[in-house]
Amino acid sequence: MTHPLHIIGGGMAGSEAAWQAVQMGVPVVIHEMRPKTGTFAHQTGDLAEMVCSNSFRSDDNEQNAVGLLHWEMREADGLIMEMADRHRLPAGGALAVDREPFAADVTARLQAHPLVTISGDEITALPETGPVIIATGPLTSGALAEAIAAETGQDSLAFFDAIAPIVYADSIDMSKAWMQSRYDKGETEEERTAYLNCPMDRDQYEAFIDALLSAEKTAFKPGETAGYFDGCLPIEVMAERGRETLRFGPMKPVGLTNPHQPDVKAYAVVQLRRDNKLGTLFNIVGFQTKMKYGAQSTVFKMIPGLENASFARLGGIHRNTFINSPTLLDDQMRLRSKPHIRFAGQITGVEGYVESAAMGLLAGRMAAAELRGETLTPVPHVTAMGALIHHITGGAEAKTFQPMNVNFGLFPPVEGLEGGRRGRKDRYKAYTDRAKAAWTEWLGQTTLDAA
Structure with missing residues (x-):
């Protein structure tokens, strides 16, 4: 049997990482300290609990970068988007979610999967062997945050939410x-x-x-x-x-x-x-x-x-805490000093439920592929996923690195827009058309059947 992938943290990123890995035939162990050890913001022990807003923001995949990210995650059979759609609430053009049944269904789906084990222990130190994904989010426990800071040689950056x-x-x-x-x-x-x-x-x-x-x-x-x-x-x-x-x-x-x-x-x-x-x-x-x-x-x-x-x-x-990802992570989201450890979610410096889940999706696929003796091709920078991972693993300026939502400013410019495509609506449509084509091609090359 394939060596299990250990995922520390059962939020949006950890849940999505686990789902993607088991879909590729790789067993996972999710280490989630709640409800035994709580946080300021969480109310339950469910996985993928929404602690702030109940909105995934705009669902427009032709004129909005986060809507495009929704589309890419749906195309990749993402668990978070499936459950968000199942528990959708009326919110105009936004994707708002009925938070309690959403989290309960994410938890139930993962608990029922034969390749998933959920452990309630709190991880207080960096594991010495892997593979491991740290997806503890912005409310990382104090002991683990100190261990991360000790390994990286710098204090974790922080902001208030x-x-x-x-x-x-x-x-x-x-x-x-x-x-x-x-x-x-x-x-x-x-x-x-x-x-x-x-x-x-x-x-x-x-x-x-x-x-x-x-x-x-x-x-x-x-x-x-x-x-x-x-x-x-x-x-x-x-x-x-x-x-x-x-x-x-x-x-x-x-x-x-x-x-x-x-x-x-x-x-x-x-x-x-x-x-x-x-x-x-x-x-x-x-x-x-x-x-x-x-x-x-x-x-x-x-x-x-x-x-x-x-x-x-x-x-x-x-x-909230996050790491200085541009200096600490490689393009496979691995910690440079301990490459058996990957980071995913808000702790990497992406902001928002969807962005966190998206980085979990990529980390889960990358870790699972590595366990299978394969390496995924780089995610195209012209996609929403690619724009985010490029930003946190080298595209951002390390000295001024701060949490970032997905936005079209992270995308490479579209060639030829200086001609007939001058309006913002046309420009954004060009970004999304290009991204969808590139994401579809990347999925076709890298999606693996479950073993």
């Missing part, structure tokens, strides 16, 4: 709020009414900003100097950048018409997105926060429609 609050739907005043996706986006009525909207006039907005800026915040511990990831800034940090910042960000009022007052244009709008299939929970979009719990309840109840809101979960902030 924030979580948005979740509200019980039946506590929202629908005489003030209404259901509508921005610009009525969506093919069905359910999609066109996927978001719940709470309007503010100018006075309400100004009072809200004042309260937000003066609210008591969670203080960092002495010596904590990490910055924020720009894609997940606390709402009060955005407000500190200017009083109008939120009106051009998560509270922008465009594309929405209040049916209660159709002739009155809102000065700002707070949107909530469905958080479960039953529609009993809604998360406040873009409202990640570091306010203390008491302050959150007071400030968020200033939002029209949320005056009597009951919160299933308040927001919070936690420290």
Whole structure:
């Protein structure tokens, strides 16, 4: 029998890595310390638990880089995308997921596979033999993080991440709020009414900003100097950048018409997105926060429609860690100093559920191929997968390396666009057409039948 692949961490990346490996006939052992050893953000012991947003972001695979990444993962028979599609919630053009059954189904699928073993032990040191994939995510346990730092000769880089609050739907005043996706986006009525909207006039907005800026915040511990990831800034940090910042960000009022007052244009709008299939929970979009719990309840109840809101979960902030991948990993995602160890997921410096799972997909395939005595050809840089792996394993500037979502800025330019293809829509379509062709070809060359 093939030597087993050990995967440390059962989040998005670890789960996807395990699935890809067993599909290639390689047995895996998933080491997941939860629920025996918990974290600040996790609530369960399920694999692939969604701890922040429940959104996989845009599902448009012709005009959006993360939508293209969705497409590539589906083409590779990715488990995470299969389960996300199964538990999809209405969210306009975004892919939102009913988080609890999603994680439960990922867990059940892996538990049922004859080549998968799940161990509940916490790994506190770097294994001396392999093959191993470390996919512990941004909430890597302290002992393992110290072991990684000791091996790499440098402290792990870090940033702070924030979580948005979740509200019980039946506590929202629908005489003030209404259901509508921005610009009525969506093919069905359910999609066109996927978001719940709470309007503010100018006075309400100004009072809200004042309260937000003066609210008591969670203080960092002495010596904590990490910055924020720009894609997940606390709402009060955005407000500190200017009083109008939120009106051009998560509270922008465009594309929405209040049916209660159709002739009155809102000065700002707070949107909530469905958080479960039953529609009993809604998360406040873009409202990640570091306010203390008491302050959150007071400030968020200033939002029209949320005056009597009951919160299933308040927001919070936690420290995330990631390694300086451009200096530490080779193009097969192996640790240069210990090549029997691969890294995958957010700990490598990609940001987002989908990006993390995508790096798990590649790490799982690479490790499984190596166990079978094969080496996968490099992933084309023109694909979303290739753009990400190239960025973290050498494309990024090591001195300024920070977590990154997939975006078209990571892709090589498309030749010939300076002629007739000048518009952004045409340019993005050219990127996605090129990527799909290259990804299909790469899958055809490298996909292995399960043994």
